Structures are given as C-alpha cells and as structure tokens.
Amino acid sequence: MPAAAMSADAIAKLLHEIFPQGFYPGCGLAIERVDYANVRVRRHFQENSIRPGGTISGPTMMELADFAMYVAVFSAIGPQPLAVTSNLSINFLRKPGKGDLVADARLLKVGKRLVVGEVTIYSDGVPDPVAHVTSTYSIPAEA
Amino acid sequence: MPAAAMSADAIAKLLHEIFPQGFYPGCGLAIERVDYANVRVRRHFQENSIRPGGTISGPTMMELADFAMYVAVFSAIGPQPLAVTSNLSINFLRKPGKGDLVADARLLKVGKRLVVGEVTIYSDGVPDPVAHVTSTYSIPAEA
Amino acid sequence: MPAAAMSADAIAKLLHEIFPQGFYPGCGLAIERVDYANVRVRRHFQENSIRPGGTISGPTMMELADFAMYVAVFSAIGPQPLAVTSNLSINFLRKPGKGDLVADARLLKVGKRLVVGEVTIYSDGVPDPVAHVTSTYSIPAEA
C-alpha cells in the first residue's frame, strides 16, 4: 500500500482554499483519517438536516458521501481540484437518528481517467450502516 | 392519465408544514408544474452552490433531484410525508454554468410499495441536460 | 441531429465479425432501427430465458440493455469495438410475460471519453416499460 498522496491537514487546507463556501471552520464537515485510497470523514449533527420522520435527510448523506469520495481521490492522486463526480449511486439502508454521521470511503480502482470507490455511512456509534454509496470520479485529461 | 393527486400549491403547503427547515420562502426551491407523475421544479441560483471550476456542485443537483422525486411521489399518491428514498443514482453529464437549475421528474412505476422515477436536470435555457437521475422511493406499509 | 455514423446493416456486419459468439444468425438479437444516438433492438423470445414466476430473467434484460447501448455507441461514434461498459444500472419495473423484448436506447451525452445513455425495455406490444437502464461506456483513448 503506498503512502497517502496528501495528509488530512493538507487536504483540509486545500479544500478551504479552493472551496471556501463548502468547507470552512464550522461547516460541520471534518476529515478524520486519511490513508492511501481509504479515508474517514464526519458530518457533525445539525438540526436543519432533519427531515420528516425525525431522521437525517437523504441529501445530507449524499453530500457527505461525495465529500468522502473527493477526499479519497486526493488521498490517492494528490491535489486535483477539478476532479469531478461522474456518477454517484446511493442505497439508503436504515434511518439514522439525531447524531453525527461517519463515512468511510475506499477506492476500488485508481485509474488514469476514472477513480471508482465505495462509501459506507454510519450513524456514529451504531454498527449497522445507514447508507452505502458507489461513485466514479473523472480525472481531468491533463492530470 | 389520471389527474394529479395534489396540486402544486397543496404540495408546497404540505412541504412547508412538514419540512419547514428544508422548504420555506426564500429557500431557493420552487415547484413550477405538477401533473400526475410528472412535475417540474426549480432551484434558483445561489452563490454558495458554486464548486471549484466555477460550476454548480454535485450535491446541489442531487438535492434538487431528490426534491423533484418527492414532489412527483406526492403528485401520484398524495400526501405521504414518510415516503423515503431507497435508491438514487445520478450521472453528471455537463457542467452547468451560473444560473437556475430546472428538474423534470417523471415516474416510471407507481407501485404499492415502490415508486421509481427518472429526473432530468437542465441549466435554465440550455437544451442539453446537465444531469440524469433515477430514483426509487419506498412507500410506508400503511400507505 | 447528425446522421448515424453507421447503418443498422453495417453495425450488424461489424458485430458478427468482431463478436461471432455473441451475435450470429439465430442468436435471438436483432437491430431494428439506427438513428444517431438513438436505436431500437429486439430480443426474440426464448424459452430458456424464463425464470421462476414465469417471467423473463433479469440477466436476459441486462444483456439486451448492454447490447442496445453498444449499438447506440456505434451509431454515434462509429466502429469502436473496444468501447467498454464502465457502469450499468437497471431498475426492474414490471414482470414481462412470454414474448419478445424491445429496447430503445438513447444517448444523453457523447463525450470524447465517456458516452452516457438510457435504455427503456418493453415487452413487445405492452405500453408500460418493464425495465429502465442507465449506462456509461468508456471510449478507448486512441479513439
């Protein structure tokens, strides 16, 4: 297993520079662990994520999964801010209660043009996952 | 084609009651047209939706697609706030510029337990779609 | 709309040359119509496609969808036998009875590296679709 192409701190710094409206102190997203092609991120609980039924909304989980994949892409190929999602498919498995969400992303393929990964989302402290995601990122040609 | 089970106004009123943190005046989401199993919704442009590269972020489109499906489910089976997304799969096709997004949802199957639909997202005024989504909603057993 | 890059006959001839074990007289697959990025193919009914419940098996529909996409890719970019599926996602909507299946493929994006399309599968003569597919093909770099 190679070393991560960027550390968690370096990725957080980069994200804050390139995407200040999406990643900033207090935005609720945090990078917890970065290994090569394998990362953990967290979404701190926010009341406005609640949807009817008292559970966290689907878009909150989709955003977290996409964030986890973005971080995982950086962990494998380094700073490529223009890498973009080409596909994301999510299965919602269980309704999370009010609490933090934790997402583990793992890349299945790191190609020159496409990176494919899966993300498993948990309600913090609960063993069974609340959602499972597969996603493909497209890497710019000049990368 | 049967008539819509709820009008656009009735769906907007319901959403505001059951999901006040997600749908409120000024939230940027609007319901433009509701026919049976066939609806159009809009996301007004907001600067904080921009991601690196000057395009609108993927999660913004995923949220819009999920909203479009939720409205389409109501158009077909009436007020079922506890209908939940079980699957959503999105393909990003082109990068939208800075402008409103329009989403057309069309249901492919309205079953007792599952509703399946597709959503096509456009950058307002541009003919080629920016994203295509398929999604399944699960309808509560008591429905 | 540009003209199709290849005719139905030219595609059938190519497929028979490059993929003789998959496409041959009597194989049950037929190309019915080819326009640019928009094709119709057919799967003649075969008893060995039946699965428990008296309906046609899922893999039969997946194979047909993949075939439809392959033909649609040729219709848009010409002979690229090494174009390969990178993603296919199918929703099964209704159980087809014993009869031919017809698949309409329509490309949503024809890019240099990725082609994205959707396929709708019908039981011949029945208006409501039996399955809906989205799929991405990857085009070889030298293309």
Add this chain to the structure above:
Amino acid sequence: MPAAAMSADAIAKLLHEIFPQGFYPGCGLAIERVDYANVRVRRHFQENSIRPGGTISGPTMMELADFAMYVAVFSAIGPQPLAVTSNLSINFLRKPGKGDLVADARLLKVGKRLVVGEVTIYSDGVPDPVAHVTSTYSIPAEA
C-alpha cells in the same frame, strides 16, 4: 451472526428444481460457500463468454452478480423463489482474462420487503476486483 437459513447443498437443490433451465449440472455456475448473508459463487470459464478485446463480457458478470445475490437472499431468508431483483448497479473495474470468475456477495440490509447487498467479482487468483455490484431484491409480500 445467525446461522445460514439454507445450506449450499439445499440452495443448489432448490435452484435446480425451480430454475432448471438456468441452473443444472454443467451450466458453469457453482455455489462454493454459504454463510448467513454472505456467500461465494463461481462461474467456470466458457469460451463463449469472451467479447472483443479478449476479455469476459459484461453480461456474463452481471448474470454472475445476480446469481450471487439470489443465493445470498436464500442464505438469509430461506426459500423464496419469487424474490426478484428490483435494482442492480455494476461498475466494471478491470478486464478479466480468460479464467474462472469468483463472486462474493454480502448483504447490507435484510429487511422485510427489501434486501440490499453488494457483490465483488474477482478473476480467480487475481487480488484486485474486476467488478463491483450493488443490488436490491424485493421480497414478496406474503413472505
């Protein structure tokens, strides 16, 4: 972890009874291991699975994934021949060479109405997966 609801032998016997045209001695499919919600199946190599480029065709892998899920469903909920695939999404990761395919299916959720799982497909003896699948089965209401 509960015990498997059916053994590998019992599942093979059931499949041969209910689906004789799909599962029979010499069909090329084999059930190698069955634990609760966690199974391994194999596709013996067959020349007619080869597609242009000298690799195994996508539909061969989709059929294997669907078979793996079907066996996994039986491992968790017992004999339910009328369980049907409602969604299957596959990402092709690498081109398998000429050899057996091995598929590991793992269920992520065993609900009353829906079973969700993932399948990882390998070329026998090669560590990196050739395809990754997520799939949802719908369980008949009377189940």
